Amino acid sequence: MSNTATAATAASASRKSRRTGPSHANSGYLFVLPFLLVFLAMLVLPLVYAAYLSLFREQLIGGTVFAGLENYTRALSDDRLIEGVLRVARFFLIQVPIMLLLSLAAALAIDSGLLRFAKTFRLGIFVPYAVPAVVATLMWGYLYGPDFGLFAQIADKLGLGAPQFLSEGHALASIANIVTWEFVGYNMIILYAALRAVPHDLYEAAAVDGAGAWRTAWSIKLPALRPALLLCLIFSVIGSFQLFSEPKLLQPLAPNVIDSSYTPNLYAYSLAFTGQEVNYAAAVSFLLGLVIVVASYTVLLVSNRRSRA
Amino acid sequence: MTSTSPATSSLRTAGATATAPPTRHRRSLAQRRSSVLTLGMLALLIYFLLPLFWLFVASTKTTSDLFSSFGLWFAGDFSLLSNIHDTFTQNDGVFGRWMLNTVFYSVVSAGGAAFLAALGGYGFAKYRFLGNNVLFALVLGSIMVPTTALAIPTYLLFSEVGLVNTPWAIILPSLVSPFGLYLMRIYAQDAVPDSLIEAGRIDGAGEMRIFFALALRSLAPGIVTVLLFTLVATWNNYFLPLIMLNDPDLYPVTVGLASWAAQAVGGSGSNAELLALVVTGSMLSIVPLIAAFLLLQRYWQSGLSAGGVKG
Numbered sequence: 001m002s003n004t005a006t007a008a009t010a011a012s013a014s015r016k017s018r019r020t021g022p023s024h025a026n027s028g029y030l031f032v033l034p035f036l037l038v039f040l041a042m043l044v045l046p047l048v049y050a051a052y053l054s055l056f057r058e059q060l061i062g063g064t065v066f067a068g069l070e071n072y073t074r075a076l077s078d079d080r081l082i083e084g085v086l087r088v089a090r091f092f093l094i095q096v097p098i099m100l101l102l103s104l105a106a107a108l109a110i111d112s113g114l115l116r117f118a119k120t121f122r123l124g125i126f127v128p129y130a131v132p133a134v135v136a137t138l139m140w141g142y143l144y145g146p147d148f149g150l151f152a153q154i155a156d157k158l159g160l161g162a163p164q165f166l167s168e169g170h171a172l173a174s175i176a177n178i179v180t181w182e183f184v185g186y187n188m189i190i191l192y193a194a195l196r197a198v199p200h201d202l203y204e205a206a207a208v209d210g211a212g213a214w215r216t217a218w219s220i221k222l223p224a225l226r227p228a229l230l231l232c233l234i235f236s237v238i239g240s241f242q243l244f245s246e247p248k249l250l251q252p253l254a255p256n257v258i259d260s261s262y263t264p265n266l267y268a269y270s271l272a273f274t275g276q277e278v279n280y281a282a283a284v285s286f287l288l289g290l291v292i293v294v295a296s297y298t299v300l301l302v303s304n305r306r307s308r309a
Numbered sequence: 310m311t312s313t314s315p316a317t318s319s320l321r322t323a324g325a326t327a328t329a330p331p332t333r334h335r336r337s338l339a340q341r342r343s344s345v346l347t348l349g350m351l352a353l354l355i356y357f358l359l360p361l362f363w364l365f366v367a368s369t370k371t372t373s374d375l376f377s378s379f380g381l382w383f384a385g386d387f388s389l390l391s392n393i394h395d396t397f398t399q400n401d402g403v404f405g406r407w408m409l410n411t412v413f414y415s416v417v418s419a420g421g422a423a424f425l426a427a428l429g430g431y432g433f434a435k436y437r438f439l440g441n442n443v444l445f446a447l448v449l450g451s452i453m454v455p456t457t458a459l460a461i462p463t464y465l466l467f468s469e470v471g472l473v474n475t476p477w478a479i480i481l482p483s484l485v486s487p488f489g490l491y492l493m494r495i496y497a498q499d500a501v502p503d504s505l506i507e508a509g510r511i512d513g514a515g516e517m518r519i520f521f522a523l524a525l526r527s528l529a530p531g532i533v534t535v536l537l538f539t540l541v542a543t544w545n546n547y548f549l550p551l552i553m554l555n556d557p558d559l560y561p562v563t564v565g566l567a568s569w570a571a572q573a574v575g576g577s578g579s580n581a582e583l584l585a586l587v588v589t590g591s592m593l594s595i596v597p598l599i600a601a602f603l604l605l606q607r608y609w610q611s612g613l614s615a616g617g618v619k620g
Contacts, residue, residue, distance in 0.1 A: 024436065024510070024516065025436050025437045025438045025439075026436075026438050027436060027438075027516040028432045028433070028435070028436025028437070028438035028441065029432075029436075029438055030432070030516065030517070031428050031429060031431055031432025031433075031436065031516075031520070032428075032429045032432040032433055032444065034425050034428055034429070035425040035426065035428065035429030035448075035485075035490060036429070036444065036448075038425060038481075038484050038485050039448060039451070039485050039487075041481075042459075042463070042481060042482050042484065042485045043451055043454065043459065043485055043487075045466065046459045046462040046463040046466060047454065047459065047462070049462045049465065049466055050458070050459070050461070050462035053462065053465070102353070106350065106353060109346050109349070109350055110350075112346070114343040114346050115343055115346055115347055115350060116343055116347050117347070120354075121350050121353075121354055123603065123606070124354045124357060124358055125353060125354060125357050126602070127357065127358070127361065127599055127602075128357055128361075129541065129602075130541065130595060130598035130599045130601075130602050131361070131595045131598075131599075132544060132545035132547070132562075132563050132594065132595070133545055133547060133563075134545070134547050134563040134564075134566055134567050135563070135566065135591040135594055135595055138566065138567070138570050138587065138591055139360055139361075139363070139364050139591060140360065142367070142588070143360060143363060143380075147376060148375045148376045148380065149380075150363055150380040150381065153379055153380055181356070181357065181360070184357070185357065234452070234453070237453075238452075238453060238455055241455065242455040242456070242458070244547075244548050245547045245548065248547075249567060249570070252570075252571055252574045253574065265455075265458075265548075268458075268461060269461075269548075269552070272461050272464075272552075273552065278461075278465065281461055282461060282462060285458040285459075285461050285462070286458065288455065288458050289454055289455050289458040292453060292454075292455050292458075293453050293454070296453045
């Protein structure tokens with residue numbers, strides 16, 4: 001198009017338009033309104049409705065009655081819920097650092113310029129992100145399996161017993177492996193994109209100072225990655241605490257280990273859809289949301305304090 | 310060599326190793342390091358790609374071959390085509406329906422979400438209306454609201470108004486992408502110069518016309534990014550369709566495959582043959598997305614780097 005022409009008119013007109021500028025401000029509502037309407041209907045309304053539902057209780061006689069905070073006091077002393085929350089918290093504390101370290105290492109390696117076939121690595125590691133959690137879990141479930149699973153076959157060739165990936169002690173780690181496999185590439189791409197945006201003259205200055213690739217990575221790239229890392233961390237908090245698909249799909253393979261309250265989300269699901277305890281399920285969902293918000297803010301606060309110190 | 314524009318930056322990595330005349334004396338060191346690093350990354354790459362290779366190999370086998378042959382290599386009979394044929398004809402061709410449903414849900418959702426995010430992000434970036442910051446902070450804060458915590462109340466609301474078990478039950482909730490809005494706001498800030506908007510006003514164009522005729526073109530890489538990421542989110546979604554739909558004809562491929570897998574889990578009797586179909590269906594279901602990412606990589610990568618600038 002006539003880019004130069006529009007730029008020229010813009011330059012010649014900028015004096016005049018500065019006066020008329022502010023009067024356009026209200027047109028902004030026109031642009032944000034469609035989004036905000038859907039936001040209100042699909043996010044705020046369900047949230048408010050969940051809060052409302054959670055204050056009621058269904059009785060065999062008398063139907064639904066107001067129950068105040070009863071569902072919440074019940075939830076706070078519900079061992080199955082607490083166990084589930086602690087389990088996903090443990091999952092978060094172990095899986096997320098491993099995943100983000102792998103993503104960080106991969107992003108730095110690909111950005112370092114020291115790597116051959118960097119583009120192949122970048123795409124290859126990212127590919128699992130395009131695999132739905134359902135497919136990833138089915139696939140890994142088969143790989144873990146004792147019958148035709150790859151690991152069982154290899155163990156058999158080596159004369160060892162089939163590894164028990166979905167036993168009581170190993171199920172969470174096996175799920176962690178699936179989630180790591182799914183999301184390292186996604187986080188890597190976010191970090192890599194942030195690295196690409198580091199101003200080039202910073203690297204040149206570092207090179208003039210005689211900094212090598214490792215030193216540049218440590219002193220320039222890592223600090224520049226802080227906001228992107230934080231973003232990945234927040235997404236990981238959300239992802240970990242609402243873990244659902246992976247345990248849900250592995251459940252038939254290990255019904256005694258992965259029960260209906262293995263994660264809080266699985267618990268809310270089974271409460272609502274098999275137990276018909278909709279009101280209690282709403283309270284559990286709402287509390288889970290609260291846990292996630294608190295965990296996310298804690299992450300934000302801790303990292304902010306550290307950056308100031 | 311010193312270019313930093315997003316379009317050319319991907320060339321820099323390749324250029325740096327191939328032609329680096331000023332640091333010739335350090336080249337041998339760099340190359341030694343790169344071998345170690347390359348080997349390490351190769352190990353990582355194998356971890357990510359080997360399961361997919363296994364899946365492909367498995368999709369060429371009959372159910373009995375799955376049990377009797379080694380997972381990382383092909384069995385005597387190459388059954389890929391007959392598996393694909395069986396996958397598409399099982400239950401009167403329901404698998405094809407599931408794939409079409411998935412494509413439909415994700416394309417409509419992603420298109421709608423990207424459009425709303427582009428419009429909204431542009432509005433938040435370019436107009437200083439009253440409440441701009443408050444509203445934007447509200448939307449941004451909602452990124453932390455878990456979508457699955459919303460799913461149950463959304464289900465109950467939808468069942469009140471008869472939307473459950475319709476395509477709308479999947480599409481409507483997927484139209485909101487707070488992260489998409491955030492990305493588009495950042496992107497619009499830099500990609501659409503104020504002078505362009507002012508030039509449009511001088512020419513007498515309305516605000517909407519400026520957006521569609523002038524700004525949209527500059528926003529394209531950002532829009533493609535949001536489009537792809539919401540596409541993946543809807544394509545991969547399992548929880549929402551699981552609770553919203555109970556008619557198998559409406560299932561997306563994720564829920565459909567999971568239902569087959571649940572039937573095949575016994576692995577014996579009449580359901581035994583289903584196992585090969587679950588494996589083949591899984592393999593088929595990931596092909597379109599991987600292809601989309603490979604074809605559109607130039608766009609989503611430049612769009613993402615804009616998001617990374619201010620993180």
